[in-house]
Amino acid sequence: MTRLIFRAYRPSDAGAVSQLFREVYGDHYVQPDVYLPNMISQHHAAGRWQSMLAVDDARVLGHAALCCDTLSNTAELALSVVHPAAQGQSIATRLGRELLRQSGSLGLTSVSIKQVTHHPYTQRMAEKIGFHSTGLLPDYVPSPFAEPLPETIVMGCRMVEGCEHPLPDIPWPERYRALMKHLCSVFGTRQAIASRSEMPLQIKQHQHRFDIVIPRLNRHLLQQLSQLPRQWAICARLELSRHFTRDLRSFSALGFAFTGLMPTPGGNGWFALFHRGVQSRPLNLNCPHMQQLHDDLQHNANATIGHRCADAPIGARSAA
Structure with missing residues (x-):
């Protein structure tokens, strides 16, 4: 098995990242920006996306990103995708953990995640890297798995070390x-x-x-x-x-x-x-x-x- 390298996104990666989403989700991914490499480049150039990749000698096999709103101190861990040929190696977990490690240096106070419910893997990964589920968003987006019912989402939140987000007592x-x-x-x-x-x-x-x-x-x-x-x-x-x-x-x-x-x-x-x-x-x-x-x-x-x-x-x- 070829050794995987985990590294930050480079401007030359846009086309390969887009191709990865096409190979895994076909035409059904809910974020259309990934189908235009120019949009991927634009988001990174503007600082809205901070991506980590898993690559081998030939291609990009895994991707995840922190998606930040302008002038916000929060971000979403999103756009997580792993090629079927590389599954079973905890790639999504490793990418997510590395991005969370960087979140404090980016000035973030918290990170959210939208966990799909069509399968249990995203929920297990989120729990493993420290997210806590807080609520449900039923029938939230069209299914990225070409299912007839919309995808229900579990919201998760993780605080950056040293930050708080208290509830009313x-x-x-x-x-x-x-x-x-x-x-x-x-x-x-x-x-x-x-x-x-x-x-x-x-x-x-x-x-x-x-x-x-x-x-x-x-x-x-x-x-x-x-x-x-x-x-x-x-x-x-x-x-x-x-x-x-x-x-x-x-x-x-x-x-x-x-x-x-x-x-x-x-x-x-x-x-x-x-x-x-x-x-x-x-x-x-x-x-x-x-x-x-x-x-x-x-x-x-x-x-x-x-x-x-x-x-x-x-x-x-x-x-x-």
Whole structure:
């Protein structure tokens, strides 16, 4: 077997990196930039991507990158791919570990990861190199494996040594107390204070899903959310606050399921995630806390389908 070399990306690697993604994923990878070597070069030249490669004498066999937002102190460990001929050598783990080792010198405070659920390997790798799963993003992107259902993602977060990202020190609902106790032990806690968030209310459509960002929930906004079309698949990201238990009840009354937490961009806060209108599917997840969230989500989805069928006219029920 040819000895592998692990090294940093070079400008001359763009074409080989693009070819690696084509060989592994065909036309189905969810980040279209990898299909244009010029885009790969552009991201590296601008400092948005910091990549590590695994190469032999002939070709690039593995790739992973830290993807950074402009003027942000956080990054995502992403674009991880290993050629089938080189699998079984812990290449993704070694690339990820090296990039995390560099994260402090890049001025980062935390690194996130989106773990696919079609197979268990990304989840196992993320846990092995120190990520902690915090929440689910159901039906998040088209499947990179050419599957009919969209890919559900497990969000993971890892703090750079010496940095913190505490959760508010508040009472947690009994159903999610074990999850929150675990996350508080990992990320720490701080006194819960009134939010001074400057994030605006946002709503955007991403293919089949509507993403809503909510800095704070009030009675008027809750009424408007209740009037959104019932057939919409919605991901709501609500800034986590001392009102979480009340907000959880409000969203549950609208048919949403709680699916965990994710860090807010460019700050030290957290989003509470709520989803409605997801597709029914079985998943076996590596993290027991994420498995509980998925099981609750599926129960909620099946109950919603049942209510829709019960509310439908008799003729429509027969047609279904």
